[in-house]
Amino acid sequence: NILNKGINIAPDVSLNVLASRSGRVVFSSDNFAGLGKAIIIDHGDGLFTVYTRNSKVFVNPGENVQKGSTIARAGSSGRNSQTYLHFEIRRGPSPQNPLFYLS
Numbered sequence: 001n002i003l004n005k006g007i008n009i010a011p012d013v014s015l016n017v018l019a020s021r022s023g024r025v026v027f028s029s030d031n032f033a034g035l036g037k038a039i040i041i042d043h044g045d046g047l048f049t050v051y052t053r054n055s056k057v058f059v060n061p062g063e064n065v066q067k068g069s070t071i072a073r074a075g076s077s078g079r080n081s082q083t084y085l086h087f088e089i090r091r092g093p094s095p096q097n098p099l100f101y102l103s
Contacts, residue, residue, distance in 0.1 A: 005095035006050065006088030017072040017085050019065045020049050028061055035086060036077030041065060050088035053077050
C-alpha cells in the first residue's frame, strides 16, 4: 500500500489544473508510479509542487509557468476511476503538508 503524501482535489466542471505558484516545469511523465500523467514544478525556493492523475498535460520540462495558468486537465488512473487531482508539496525530496501552505 502506498502512503498518500498529499491531498486529493475534486476539479470544477472544466477539469483544468492550475499552477499553484509560478515556477519552472522540471518533470513530466505519462505514467508516474501508477498515478497517471504527472507534472513537477520547481518554485526556485526549495519547494516543488507535484500534480498527478492528469488526463492531459499542457506543459513540458523547461517551460516557465505563471501562478494560475492551466497546466493540465484532471483525470483518473489505476483502480480508482473517480476524477480528481492528486497534489503534493515537497521541500526537496521531503513531502510537506499542503494544508500548511494553501489558503
